[in-house]
Amino acid sequence: MEQERIVGDFHTILSEGEVWKMGGFPLPDGSFWEYREPDAVVIVRNGMLYVRAPLSRQHNQVQILDNAKHMYYSVEDVKVPEAGEVSFELQIRARSQGTVPGDLYDGYVSLNLLDFSTGAALDFFASNDKYASVYAVLPFPGVEVPPSDKTRYFCIFKEDTNFKPREFNTYKITYNRAQDEVIFYVNGEEVRRQQQVPVKFNQFTIALGIMTEKDLTPEGSVSVHGQTVIGEWSPVKVTIKE
Template sequence: MKKVLGNFDSILSSEDMWKIGGFPLPDGSFWKYQEPEAVVIVRNGTLYVRAPLSNHHDSIQILDNAKHMYYSAEPVEIPENGYIDIEVEIKARTKDTKPGDLYDGYVSFNLLDFTTGAALDFFATDDQYASVYGVLPFPGVTVPDTGKTKYFCLFKEATDHFKPHEFNTFRIRYDRKKDEALFYVNGQEVRRETTIPVKLNQFTIALGIMTEKDLTNEGSVSVHGQTVIGEYSPVTITCSTDAE
């Protein structure tokens, strides 16, 4: 089964395919991942977002990290047997970020399971990328107890098989039966995670602009006038079951 999530030309007028990401807060409000000065352009089926960074949160790390992000309107169900492949092409550019510091501002492709707290991601800048695997305390999400480390996030920075300043194809494969995730850049496997401690059930697909800077005693330090530009192709989803 193959499905394509695109229709970016309706991203501002409809939530049928994509919606602004964020999380409900205990006080009843909703924290939006939406930069007020973002420029959004859709051309030739590609989504372009240019975001001068300003959003920040002084006490909750997950709310501070993502600055501007779109979620798929509906989560993608993961097959019990077989695997799911999710792929996107991304071009990333940054302005006034700290040289060599990927986490000072980057473009993201995130697969988020809000039933378990699991996340499988790629982060990219002009000249490098990171693959990311974690189980996180998303607001309002109950993370299963496994008897192992409950919350973690493992980043792996690299330049292997990456084309600087160009579009790169990022693909993540998850096999629920094998408890395994594979990460590919331009068709080449760059990472494999086995014995994933929780069974993932579904993915909300996210296309984002983010930072990753630890909160300090004074609060957020993630914003200092930098700009991040992301270009995204439609997302291709392929499911294969053992019966196929």
């Protein structure tokens, strides 16, 4: 049996909590760190989401809070079938100004599939001239990652350039829980297959973001230096096969 649905309705993007909400994490002091750039320009046109964000947000102590600058979470999670597979497919265009050429992590556009029950994440990152598939288990603030007799926290990036720079590309991630396998596709071509995944994903929050990935230094964040990132996303097609 195959089920398909579209997660989009970007015309509701300002009605936060209806289909999409601003991403972020609660902090130990009871406050909430929100992934929102104050000067971001948000446009919804022809069913597509466009965000132009001059980067300014930084966090000097927590890497995960420094990385994402402007991000939307889906209000509803997608449950992973016990048997069969779930796939997520969309188009993304990434363009930027003031970023370092060839340095994907200086400013990029993202699709993030986040499982807050395990700390696991499957992502695509795209910049002016490069993209990466990402497979990770992360110490998200407030999330209890299950103990492991192997490496508990990790983030494995795989970069490539076989895509259309600064144009729309089609990205797809497929996860099979029974087979512990993840497959990444770009423009219909398989670009990565991750087998023997050590964590069972239970559910995915879909996240659409503008991000950097610059390691914190002893002096704090170095992720912002006047760059602007422009992201465009189509609605996300979710397909469940059981």
